[in-house]
Amino acid sequence: MEFTEAQLERYSRHIILNEVGGKGQKKLSQAKVLIIGAGGLGSPAALYLAAAGVGTLGLVDGDVVDLSNLQRQILHTTDRIGVPKVESGRQTLAALNPDITVKTYQENVSAENIMRLFHDYDIIVDGSDNFSTRFLINDACFFAKKTLISGSIFRFEGQLATIKPHEGFPCYRCLYPEPPPAGLVPNCQEAGVLGVLAGTIGVLQAAEAIKEILKVGDTLADKLLIYDALDMKFRKVSRPKDPNCRLCGPHPTIKNLSGDYAVSCAI
């Protein structure tokens, strides 16, 4: 595929970077990224990946746009309240960059559909909103050998990690072996989140995804990034591979997706 004059101009600030160049831009145009959740994290991640020219973006979300989403979910607009989020997202991304393909999946991920959803994609961006789904996505990425860019937010705090056990790095269960039991932590509506925090972490997810596609720079494959918006502090901690990991360790006890991934609205 050759770039048109308009595309060369659109991506000119990328193409003049040594780390990207024409070759890198072509890699971006051939890349396929699936974004789970067209909400707080998924919105900024999708916008920057679309702007960057990532050729195929998949959006997975079963919800419709709600007025209370608009404080942070910047894919959506006031006149789209009640519209499926994936459709609203598709319209926004197509208007930003008509060169790319946006595929929509108006459903919530489950153990039954996740392998089908993952099939056509290279990189998975997790913008989901509950522990059960996060552990399901981690486990499915491990079995499907997909690179996972994991971001999460709570009130004023964000976490980010690049997960690729298929390249010898730790999985999410090496970091946190089990989700908390339901009821021990506040549920989604009670929690609250600083809207712009979703932007900070979602954009960092896009940056990590682009670096994975381009194969440049250092990534968070063996680190956890923690961001505290109130203290204005970023810190990175080590994230070793757990030799006793139930999923990616030498003696796994999780061998498929038949476990309990029932969604509780707990953060």
Next chain:
Amino acid sequence: MIKVRIPTPLRPLTKGQGEVEATAANISEMIETLNSAHPGLKDRLCDDKGELRRFVNIYVNEEDIRFLNGKDTSLKDGDEVSIVPAIAGGN
């Protein structure tokens, strides 16, 4: 003296403070000391058997204590301890 970084979800127990100080020779002692000053903190970090909960990590400087000596991991003056629970929001 060590500095302990308190994550957002636990700050209601520390009157909103994001960082507290403690004197302790190891992590177990630190948890007891913190719990005396901020009652209820231990329950949030440890289960009924006193084991660290599996969705809460404690880092001494940048290292996860699960890969050091767990709750016996020793502390020295000037160490920075971070308590980092899993969070799952994204929507």
